[in-house]
Amino acid sequence: MADQKVDSTTKLALVAAVVLALSAALIDSGMVAWVIGPLCLLLSFYVMSRVRLLYALLGVMFISLTIENRQEAPAAGKWQSPFIHLGTLMMVHLNQMTGIGWMSFSGTDVMLIFLILLTFYRGMQGAKFDSARITVPKPLITLAYLGLAGAAFI
Helix, strand or coil, rough: CCCCCCHHHHHHHHHHHHHHHHHHHHHCCCHHHHHHHHHHHHHHHHHHCCCCCCHHHHHHHHHHHCCHHHHHHHHHCCCCCHHHHHHHHHHHHHHHCCCCCCCCHHHHHHHHHHEEEEEEEEHHHCCCCCCCCCCHHHHHHHHHHHHHHHHHHH
């Protein structure tokens, strides 16, 4: 099944979010990051709402696996990449960054909750946007259950 084409406004929003995030990382100022951050978040939500869930989840997974987490002290704290603040935003609870006590969730949690709500919304609207399902072979399902059972004993 061929994927639907992504419209030009979605591509433009993605490019704008990436350029803004890169410029905020290169400027390396906390005040600039607080101004650009919410705009990048809104652009990311727009892009995720316009593409298939598979692509949105792959993007969140890529960022989660490649951006460094400040709490893990990469390079023993001797060097920090320009994206350490993005990693902090995505991996560390927001109450540690903002000082607001009720924000005990990370940026990745916000992205995943948005995608879950988007899934429910698309399902209630009867959208066929993400209707392509691939059947999983029986041995893989059995191995998944075996893995879950094994994890219960750890």
